Amino acid sequence: MAKAAIAYIVILIILVVVTYLFTGFRFLLPGHGITKTTITGSSSTISNAGNSTVTASTTINASNTESPCSSFQIVSQKFNSSTISKCLSTGGTYGVWVAAGNSGSESVRIIGADGRTYVNQTSSYNCTTFFQNFTGPAQLYTVTFTTGPGNGSCGNSEVLINTTTTPPQNVYNYIYNGNFGNGQYTGWNKTNPGFGNAPLNITRSNNPNVSCYYGTPWKNYNGTYFATTYNCGTSVSIGNLTSSTFSVNPGTPFLNFRIISPQDNQLYVELLRQTYSDGEFVLTPVTIAHINTYNSSTSLNASSTFANVSIPLTSYVNQNLKVRLVAGAFNNFIAAGDFALAKRPNQQIGVAINITVLSS
Secondary structure, X not given: XXXXXXXXXXXXXXXXXXXXXXXXXXXXXXXXXXXOOOOOOOOEEEEOOOXXXXXXXXXXXXXXXXXXXXXEEEEEOOOOOEEEEEEEEOOEEEEEEEEOHHHOOEEEEEEEOOOOEEEEEEEOOOOOEEEEEEEEOOEEEEEEEEEOOOOOOOOOEEEEEEOOOOOOOOEEOOOOOXXXXXXXXXXXXXXXXXXOOOOEEHHHHOOOOOOOOOOOOOEOOOOOEEEEOOOOOOOOOOEEEEOOEEEOOOOOOEEEEEEEOEOOOOEEEEEEEXXXXXXEEEEEEEEEEEEOOEOOOOOHXXXXXXXXXXXXXXXXXXOEEEEEEEEOOOOOOOEEEEEEEEOOOOOOOOOEEEEEEOOO
């Protein structure tokens, strides 16, 4: 009897050892065979080793990619949306560039890991425009970019951060700083004194205490600043103003802008094609547009009203161009702004008296 009991105990011990070797007693643990996962972030479906499927959802468009703040960009195609991303700084001064684009308005908030808010701005600048510099220590920065409800122009909404106040790239798919939204000629090359040191502020100029206009207050202009050779007096200087290089996209084959100009062979808008040859960039005039928005001898009251003008770019698709304002007249002024590439023309009848294509 005792021998039988001992044999039974030995067999039981052997079974326990074998069971442990093959299962590790996992069948005794709670939730055996099930992996429970809790996920927050982007919407996705995840399969794991436990053969269970977990679907995660999110209510915010967020990215935790730590890009360098010296070369950072958020582009949004959606209206009324917020995008959160992060950039890593080694410390220093950065330039912030913004574009409301088709969303009509935008806002940017930049908060450092130290909890300090370094940028908190809102604007309705349609095209990419330099907004401000900010200086901060080496740390991680959270950038929140919010878009508006629509009714804008100039493509996608975006925020750019780089290390200087110079344009962050050499060739754009839009007219860079086309509405002079920061009150400077940033991204434009100015020769001779004609266009002054900075664009004219239409709000200040129309103030009754300033009255810096010709005939009647400036009107029919969308932005706040425009380029002009009018200097609030009787004298006018000559000069040229040339944009940064832009590439003509098949989807936006029209250059739309607003302008004031009398019929004068020395006042016109010119398109220049940029090519690269023998180690240097070459600019070749390809289109010249003479425009007549008022008759300077008979209608002074109309001389401060901007007209909508369009220049077709279909002959230059996928080519690199610049737009240049040419002012060679001492007796008449020219004013222009709100430059943008568009799907459709926005042209007032009768103002573009002569658009000459020199080369396609």
